[in-house]
Amino acid sequence: MEANKIEEIKEDQVAVMLKNIPVLDDLFTIHSKIGEGSFSTVFLGFRKNQNGRDRKKYAIKYLVPICHPSRIERELQCLKDIGGQDNVAGLELCLRSGGYVAFIMPFIGHNEFSEYVHKMETDELREYMRALLTALSRVHSFKIIHRDIKPSNFLYNRIKKKYLLVDFGLAQKYVPSQPSTQNPAKTPVPNNVPAAKKRKVDENKMDTTLKSTNIVSVEKCYCFGKPKVCSLCLIRPSQTAPRAGTPGYRPPEVLLKYPAQTPAIDIWASGIIMLCMLSETHPFFRAPDDTTALAEIVSIFGSTAMQHCAKRLGKKLMFGSDIPEINLATLCLKLQERNRAKQPPVERVYKSYPDEAYELLGRLLDINFKTRITAEEALLHPFLNP
Structure with missing residues (x-):
């Protein structure tokens, strides 16, 4: 044009x-x-x-x-x-x-991510991640999930060392789930009711509850892994879960449609940003859809770990073959070498990041959101506090 x-x-x-x-x-x-x-x-x-x-x-x-x-x-x-x-x-x-x-x-004048993603020295990387996690720590303290953490939403001025987290258009309020202390399928029965009647009342009430809520998990489904859908699965309620955010920065729990999502979503996205800088590769994930995005994550963390992750979320993943896990530090070093090979010899800059950087990366990219490090915990990590 x-x-x-x-x-x-x-x-x-x-x-x-x-x-x-x-x-x-x-x-x-x-x-x-x-x-x-x-x-x-x-x-x-x-x-x-x-x-x-x-x-x-x-x-x-x-x-x-x-x-x-x-x-x-x-x-x-x-x-x-x-x-x-x-x-x-x-x-x-x-x-x-x-x-x-x-x-x-x-307004702050800022550099494009592509300008510095290949040039981050250890000290600059440390300052950048500390600034990002400080912003996330504040956001999460208000029980808010940003839901769209990515380089273009975290502005960075390299000369003035200024940072700014922007764009709360997809932000959501986070309400921590409370553990249930009662079984909703059971209704208390007075003590003066005979045992036989107690059992009958309980069974009838359970049957009514299951029918009214379309819960069919008490009956085993036999269509799993087969090219058909049984009548039990057809009447199950549809799965709905928030999936806002930018492709390439969505964590496993979002891709697997887990409804009880937490601020750990933002932590995963910050880990992807750090992965881009440590590997000198951007964008790191290029999947056009959620299924392919999940396959890309599996290619790094392995099929066994992802199956355990899915099981904890009430899901089940199947693979045609076993996919081994790749060490994040090894992966980043190989990608660095690949990218340097494309550059003229005079422009090649060899950087060495400390082990603590890769250890923090692993904590940010923990596929189990319940054990994934929080922003507040990450700010105490040895890499950010040398």
Whole structure:
């Protein structure tokens, strides 16, 4: 596309935003578009002073009108409550005109991930991961799951050493599950009821409960692994679980549709970012769908470990052959060598990361989300505290 045509499109987008939210034109001079997502477009704006001259820079996030009000409210609440410290983006102002909304946030000039993913020395990697996990520790302390951790949502200015976690459009409130102390299928029976009647009442109540909730797990299914679906499986309730996030950064529990998801989702994604830097490979996973993404994870962690992981989530995985586990440090070193071989000899930089870095990587990429390290625990890890 010609440069003039691109500029016309950008100007049209700015014009549409200013038409829908006229007060923006009174407060800001819109310079250019600096980002775009499924539900928003981000512009660089300069605050006007009384003389009409440009002053401070801001990131203006213009949300598309099809964005659900509850989504806008959730993102606004996150920016307002959590943002402004610990490397989390804050909110300066929110403007609304009819069904159109714009968030005004601090702006930092940042480098693209592709510019430094191949150049991270140990100290810079340590500072980056410490900053990211500090931001996640704050977000998780508010019982919020970001759900879209990736390099483009963690802005990094290499010269000024500034970091900013942005985009809470997919964030969700996390409610820790409480262990059940009672069996819902059983109803207490008065002590003065004869034993025979007690048994009859219990059985009838259990049967009624199972029928009313479509629970058929008491009957064994014989269609597993066969090219057909039995009548028992057809009446089972459909599996539903949140799967928001960017492909390549989703953990096993999301890919396996486990409903009780936790902030460990964000920790896995931060581990993928660290894996990209340690292996000098980006993107690391390139799967077009969840099934292929699961296969890519299996190729690293092995079929046996993934079968145990699936079992803990109430799922079952089957493989045609046994797939061995690959040591993460060995994998990263081989990928580093492969990438260096593609570079001219004068540009090859040989880096050596300490064992503690790979140990932290393994804790971040623990396929069992219940034992996966938390952000708070990771900040105490020896790699981040040499």
